[in-house]
Amino acid sequence: MKNKYIFILSLTFLSSLLLSLFSEGLKEKTLFNKELDKKKNLLQTIGIDTKVMKVEEIIKSFKDNISEITLDTDGNIHSDINHNQFQVIEDNSTGELKYYVNEIEYLPAFSSTTMNAFILPISGKGLWSSLYGYFAIDNKNYSTVKGITFYQHGETPGLGAEIAKDWFKSSFIGKEIYSDNNIKSILVLKAGQADPDNLYEVNGISGATITGRGVEVLLKRDLLRYENYFRNNR
Numbered sequence: 001m002k003n004k005y006i007f008i009l010s011l012t013f014l015s016s017l018l019l020s021l022f023s024e025g026l027k028e029k030t031l032f033n034k035e036l037d038k039k040k041n042l043l044q045t046i047g048i049d050t051k052v053m054k055v056e057e058i059i060k061s062f063k064d065n066i067s068e069i070t071l072d073t074d075g076n077i078h079s080d081i082n083h084n085q086f087q088v089i090e091d092n093s094t095g096e097l098k099y100y101v102n103e104i105e106y107l108p109a110f111s112s113t114t115m116n117a118f119i120l121p122i123s124g125k126g127l128w129s130s131l132y133g134y135f136a137i138d139n140k141n142y143s144t145v146k147g148i149t150f151y152q153h154g155e156t157p158g159l160g161a162e163i164a165k166d167w168f169k170s171s172f173i174g175k176e177i178y179s180d181n182n183i184k185s186i187l188v189l190k191a192g193q194a195d196p197d198n199l200y201e202v203n204g205i206s207g208a209t210i211t212g213r214g215v216e217v218l219l220k221r222d223l224l225r226y227e228n229y230f231r232n233n234r
Contacts, residue, residue, distance in 0.1 A: 037151055042066055045136035045147035046115040065114045071107040075228030083108050090123070095130035095214075096221065097123040107226060111139065117146050120226055124218025127210040129154030131163065131218065142230040143178035145186070160211030171202040177223055183230075185220035188212035 039062040040050040046065065050058055070081040086099040086108065099106050110119040118139040123132045133150035137143060148169050155161045162168050175186050176199040184200050191206040204212030 039066075041134055041149040041151040042110055042119055044149050045119055045134045046112050046117045047147060048115075065112050066110050066119070067112075069109040069111050071109055071226070071229050073105055073107065073225070073228065075226070075230075075232045078106065081106060090130070093125075094221075095123055095125040095218065097121065097132070107229070109226070109229075110134075112136075115146070116140055118142065120222060122148075122218055122222045124214055124221065126153060126155050126163075126214040127160050127208065128156065131155070131211075131214060135219065135222070137177060139233075141178075142234050143176045145172045145175045145177065148172045155208070155211050159205060160208040162205045162208065163211060163215060168202075168205065175199050175202065178230075178234075183220065183223050183227055185223055186216070188216040 036055065036058060039058055043050050043058065043061055043065065048061060048065065050061075053061065068083050070078045070083065072078060081101055085101050086106065087101070089098050089100065090096070091098070099108055108121055111117070112119070116139050117136045119134050119136040121132070122135045123130060125131070130153070131150055132152040133148060135148050136146040138146060150164045150169075153161065153163065155163065171194075172186060177183055177185050179200065187194075187201040188204045189201050190209060190212075191204050194201045194203040
């Protein structure tokens with residue numbers, strides 16, 4: 001009987017140990033894949049096609065082309081604060097992400113000197129979910145759009161989920177966010193209603209008006225958060 005209990009305890013311990021090791025290994029892989037996806041999306045906003053790249057090529061391209069920047073809300077750079085120090089808090093009603101260190105709000109951003117780009121994270125509500133992505137503009141005038149990506153959302157396939165498709169993302173490239181000295185941002189109109197020659201509007205997605213409106217709202221809101229930095233550098 002004693003041997004029976006020893007066997008059961010040993011088996012339980014061994015099973016727990018294996019599950020713990022498996023879970024930890026899976027966690028590391030999940031974090032790696034999440035970080036890799038982030039790098040891919042940032043590279044895509046500046047026009048680098050990651051679809052044909054191997055993992056090591058993506059990592060090298062990111063290192064060669066993109067660097068982190070931390071700003072305060074007045075638009076000043078804080079080189080002593082890294083993005084991994086942020087406490088990220090999401091507003092459940094708007095989907096907006098805010099970033100804090102010691103209860104002080106900061107603004108994460110990315111710079112690409114090789115591609116003349118400034119990249120900021122964007123977030124907000126669609127129809128069914130929060131939308132998370134990146135938005136890149138030219139760092140010579142802080143107005144001309146270089147790219148947009150959405151790396152996470154829960155919108156309906158074939159409808160709102162089209163925000164992650166190339167046809168929608170590419171429609172932003174070459175548009176402008178500034179009109180004179182004010183941020184006008186970009187309107188997402190109903191499908192087929194945008195004037196292709198208008199620098200401040202794009203076509204939305206048929207059957208996904210609310211998702212398009214969500215993109216429009218979150219984009220302008222997040223751009224305005226970085227306005228002090230733009231004004232300091234335009």
